[in-house]
Amino acid sequence: MEWLKHSLNDIVSLFFPNLCLACGENLPPKQEMICVHCQYKLPRTGFHEHRENPFTERFWGRLPLESGAALFHFIKGGKVQRLVHQLKYKDKADIGIRLGQWYGRLLSDSPLFHSVDTVIPVPLHPKKEHLRGYNQAAMFAKGLADAMQVNCLSQGLRRNVFTETQTRKSRLERVENVTEAFEIARPADLKGRHVLLVDDIITTGATLEACGLKLLEVPGLKLSMATIGFAG
16 A cells, blocks of 8 residues: 555645745655755855844944844845745745744844844734735744744734835835834833844835834833845
8 A cells, every 4th residue: 555655645746746935846755845955055144143234234323223133135036035925925824934933943042132022023904914814924923933932922013004015115215105104002011021023024124114113112122123034
């Protein structure tokens, strides 16, 4: 019967191939989502090892950050863009959780993130989240919180304005597009917390900035940030 099992597996693989979400190549049996080659070759930033880095520099003069980091460099047309596309548009929510767990283990080893006790994702407007089925940043946040063994407030921030897409806007236009778009669900719960605010990609940082400024209205709150990708 073992031959029959293998034959059935071959047939299933033919019609429903198990492909690496980063490179699109066939995955070996029992390997999930990202092949070993991509796991080692994806362009990691190492930002979490340095208090000052290109991520934190993006917010100089804009808001005070305790720490900031991104897992990968985001290159247009590259494998990280493919991963994020799968997460956002191809119903691959699990890859967000997996990447969060991966990065959460690295952040747990970094003294810069040791005092983080709460993870909050950048929210989607309820209309957009309903259309997509989930918030991709919340999937990343869940994985981070699991690995870091801290609290995850998936609804800690709410987006109360349906803003236009940010893709083709300048930094100033992006800031104007999201100003006053966010509110804190329960400010009293965040007093004195060290919050890790997370999103999928940082480009100009306008959305993270708007969320961060809102969070910093809470007395005693300390703010750090993390994303899957950093667009240089």
